[in-house]
Each structure stands twice: as C-alpha cells, then as structure tokens.
Amino acid sequence: MFLVDSHCHLDFPDFAAELDDVIARSRDAGVQMMLTICTHLSKFEQVRAVAEAYPEVYCTVGIHPHEAANEPEVDAETLMRLAEHPKVVGFGETGLDFYYEHSPRAEQERSFRAHIAAARTAQLPIIIHTRNADDDTLRILDDEMEKGAFPGLIHCFSSSHQVAERAVEHGMYISFSGIATFKKAEEIRGSARMLPLDRLLVETDAPYLAPIPHRGKRNEPAFTRHTAACLAKELGLSEQAFAEATSRNFFTLFKKVPSPF
Template sequence: MLVDSHCHLDYLKRDGRDLDEVVAAAMRSDIGTLVTICTKVSEFDTIREIAETHDRVWCSVGIHPHEAESEPPVDAARLIELAKHPKVVGIGETGLDYFYEHSPREAQKASFRAHIEASRETGLPLIVHTREADEDTVAILEDEMGKGAFPGVIHCFTSSRWLAERCVDMGMAISISGILTFKTAEDLRATVEGLPLDALLVETDAPFLAPVPKRGKQNEPAFVVHTAQRLAELKGVTPEELAQATTDNFFRLFSKTARPQEAV
C-alpha cells in the first residue's frame, strides 16, 4: 500500500471530476490513504466535507503562502479550533514562496509562524511549502523549534540539499512529488538519493505535476505509484520496500490517522 500524502481533491472537484471515481481509482492502485490539503481557511468547509464523505481521505487546515494577505486573518487559536475535527490530521499548507510572491513576505512569515504555533499546540504535523526561500524557511523553523518541538514535512520538495539536510536534522520529513520523474530534475534526484529512506514520503500534489509517464494529463492520486517506482529505483530498494517505508513514515508522522486495517 502507498499513501498520497498531499493532494487537492477540491481542485479536482472544481474541474468537474467525479471524486468517487478518483478515490476508487486510487484504491485500485493500492493507494490506501489520501490527504487533501487546505489552501484557504475560507474554503475549509469544502475540504472537510470531502474528507467526511470518503473513509480513506483525511484533510488539513491552513492558508497557502500565496493567500497569506488575501485570506481573512487567522491566528493559531482559530487553526487549533478547526483542527479538533476528527478528519483534520495536519496544519497547512503554509510556508514561504518568494518565487511568485503573491503575498508580501512579512504577511507570509506571520502566517507561517501562526501555523507553527498551531502545530506545536496540537501535535499535528506542519505541512510546509517553500520555494526560493530556503534561508528564511530554515531560519523560521529553527527559531520556532527553539520554542518547542513540532512535527512537520517539506511538501513537494524541490529545494537545496542544504535545506533538506537541515530539516531532516530537525526531525522533519521530506515529501517527493512527480517532479522526481522529470527529465530535467537531475539535481533533485541527486539530492533525494542522499536522504535517509526513513525521512521520505510520496505525494502527487494533484491536480498538478503529473509524473512520467502521465505528463500532460491532469494529475490524480492513483499516479503516485509512478513517483514511488522512480524513488524506489533511486534508493536501490524494491517497490514493495519503498511502499512499506514511506507508508510507515506517513503514519508515524500523521499519527492522528488510522491505517486501513485500524479504521472503524
């Protein structure tokens, strides 16, 4: 069994996809658990409803750095309150994006720290988006770790080896998307090859970033098998060993979830 640790089922629904079929296709590909990610607290009700409707789908609550200024102000207390729902298993996605800079950097940083506080207080993993912001991301994470530890994952990792190693040293996971399979991703593959297997997760970030051989199609959770296969080759393990390791890593980090055999 594999886990798609990060997808956006609400985006697929918005695009007219039948989520019952999307989830069923994932299950047929032995993707036993999905986490659909919140990017706007103002749309959290939709995210929560999707998770409530599908037994093997969980969700997060948070504000993407792109939305840090446009979303109504949300503090840690509000995130903590929303995270009490039994299907909410993570805080985010949050973080810093200096590539697009759709929100001012200071707004992104303030939102990031509010999410970290919520993660620390709830014990739910922080789901971090970082792009072209390695130094500030690490500085904030290390500063906040000094106030008290919290679990977390760098999602859709494409950053430097330096950032990956610093985050692993902090006890954070690194989640690998379909970008790993792209022809141009040689530097990423070289970095991931050197990371410990017990720190790795896999994800689709669907509907974005469909892996080879699905490039050009809308990404969906079932396609995470292709990323996992390429990651297994890179790490020198069998697909079964890779699936076992990344699934164990997921349930250790996202400890509020239940494995399929544990679900009631």
C-alpha cells in the first residue's frame, strides 16, 4: 500500500511530543508520503524544519486566510523565494474563510491573489481553503485563470459540487479529508463519485477532522487510510487501486516531489 497524506500540520504543538512515533505509525499504515502545510509565514522555518527532518515529508509556504490580517503582508516574490528550497513544493494554504472571518474579507482576497501569482509564475501548486465562500472563491479563480493558468487543489473539500466541477475545469484537483467518512456527508461522497478519478487526492488535515472510526480524537497521517478506504468503496475500487491512483495524482500535481512510480 502506498498512500499520500496530501495535507497535514506536523509542526503543530499537538505532535511535538511524539512526532517520530506519528511518522512511524504512518509508515506502518501505508502512508508513505506526507505534505505538511504552512499556515503562518512567521512560522515557516518550523514547518520547513519538519520537512527537512524526515525524507517522506515535504512542505508548503503560505498564510492561512484566518491569518491574512495578522501576518506581515506577503507578495508573490517573497513566496517564490522561499519556495526555492527543495523541500518546499507548493503555496498555501490560502483562500477564503467567511465562516469565522478572523481576517477581513479584503485582506483574505489580497493574500489569496498574491499566492495565486506565485503559483502562476513558479508553476507550483496552490493549496486552497474555502469555507462559506464558494461564490467569491469561484469569482477569484475564474478571474485569475484569465491572467494565466496555475496548478492547484481545493483541500478538505466540503463545498458544492459546482465548485468541484469548476475547479476541475480549470485543471485543478480536489482533496478529500476525514469529513467524507461522516454519516451526514453523503453530498461530499457524491462529489467524489462524480469527479474524474485522476483529479482526486486524500488528506487528513491533521490534527483536525479525524475520520471514522477515530472521529473526535486527534487526527494523524496514519488515519488517511480510513478516508481512502471509504472513498474506494464509494467508487467501487479496491483500496490498493484507489491508493495507487490518488498517489499518482499527488506526484503529477506536486512535480517537485520525486515520484516512486
């Protein structure tokens, strides 16, 4: 089994006391690659240090929409310079979150567009967070794609199927988290069934959103396997076939990561 956790936060304090064990459990579960995601530019060095410490861990650089007004204003050039490091393979997470609105909408959009500019120029993927902001997310994606294509994905997918379809039309990928295993998430599973298999990824968003049967506990990359098993069943595939397909998709999107395939 070869699975990739395409989105986790291994630099978070939740893992500090046992990161070696967390990585070991991931290997034992068949999760052979992890992408740890930056949320604060001011903490990027900590994120990068985790990626440097483990051969199977890579990272991104960026600012979460929650932090758009709290972190120093960032531009595409700064992001691209930090992404020159061999372990930095994408930008984000960035995007829009109008559920909590920890940062003003205008600041979120400004930061989002700066990340997109970096992704377009460097041709490295952008990791998009969108919550309660579907219309504005699509507006920005449509507008920015007119300026020139850029690779990316919508992570922890929980939006409408329209958002997924439009993103795929733009050449992007859709990543599913443990939410897909929840009993009331039939609409999300339906989107997974309707999307092309070659556009699907899986993730944990650890330490958040642990899948069934671990719901309510701290999430970790090893639990990617439960989400993958759930979606494989939905798509009528074996776990092995689904794991291989989504892993190949990861390496197709994140071209800086050496592929074992």
